Amino acid sequence: MKTMGQSVTIDPAASMSRESARRDIATTIHPYTNLKQHEVEGPMVITQGEGVFVRDENGKTYLEGMAGLWCASLGFSERRLAEAAYRQMLKLPMYHTFLQKATDVGIDLAEKLLSFAPAGMSKVFFVNSGSEANDTAVKLVTYYNNATGRTRKKKIISRAKAYHGVTVAAASLTGLPNNHRGFDLPIAGILHVECPHYYRFGAPGETEEAFATRMANSLEQRILAEGPETVAALIAEPLMGAAGVILPPACYWEKVQSVLERYDVMLIADEVICGFGRTGEMWGSTAFGLRPDMITCAKALSSGYLPIGAVMVSQEIYDALLKESGKTGVFSHGFTYSGHPVPSAVALESLKIYEERDILSHVRRIAPRMQSGLRRFATHPLVGEVRGIGLVGAIELVADKETKASFDVVAGVGAFLISRGHYHGLILRAMGDSIAFCPPLIITEDEIDLMLDRFGLALEDTLTMAQQRGLVAPD
């Protein structure tokens, strides 16, 4: 495994059999997968990881340019996290936090997490995933407004293309049509406003700031149309990850927050991707100037090693929970595994590592290598927009640079690039034709260069394919 970075060869010792594929197809329903295609092609079976690399069952290695699912910040072989889990398993492998129970490790984690949190966060509620965090946030908003006697103030605004998860409320907050279609979502009381992507939705001649003003005005109009007394909160990712890494346009957050404040609408920051250093700041909220009332986080909280998430709230919100729960004598919300000691121990160790290794300084030091490297592709004939901050970015592929025309969805251009990336030993992710980059935060400059070199090969293969199929004009 020591040479994972260099090697993309087949390990002869590894089984070449696709027996694993047959067994997987026979047994498992895969998330976010074309189920029909999966029955024909089977899975890529990953069996090992080291640093920023993973290895498949055939011994081929891949640079994991997405940190798994935007989460393995400390890479795929951090022994301290494995040891923290093991120690905790031996000491107290399970306990819960219902009925006034706590664990020592849970208390340590809550204190540590709040010490990382932006100003104004006072209490934390633990969950197991980003979706659960956002579902919990929706329930807390309702509970808060019942406590404060504003019983009509319950609607939550989200944004088109936002990603907030897949449980019933979180999927409703998600602004992607495929998450609603076939599932009879969104549920009542959840609204969507426009996606603030300047490159795609800015009007001809409109400046970025004027676009941000238009977005904020449109939010205000929507609040007024619904009735401010019925609108409780806006939920938003500081930058929109699964939408294709869309950065807020200049002055957007300043303008949006002044609208929210005008109508007493709460801001929930979904920090599930941005949290814990991804942008070069500990929080996306800090990077982009958000002043949230509530924060949801997950993923890098444990470097993705075990499932854990959290909702942090202000003292004002906590006081309302205290009051409302007094009516029944109990705060009737919680998961069996809220604050489970083993993921808590791993999360605590992750936060200690971020601090001890000064992960923020590392990200700030090497992010320019990735951001400038990505921007070198801006002149490529297939590249419409290059965007990013810190160690997260995206390249949007287009059929025509001048008109910004997208490829026909059925052409599957983004998916083709991803498969060529696999061939060249690189795992990335396509959101439509936007190719996302979100490597482990421990990546080195040499590994960034390797990631971009391999991406360059996949991009050239994609151009050749697009030319051969007449999807772009020939040279």
Ligand SMILES: Cc1ncc(COP(=O)(O)O)c(C=O)c1O
């Ligand atoms: C911003 C954001 N929120 C919420 C979620 C949902 O998290 P989970 O998949 O852990 O439920 C995700 C997952 O990618 C996310 O990117």
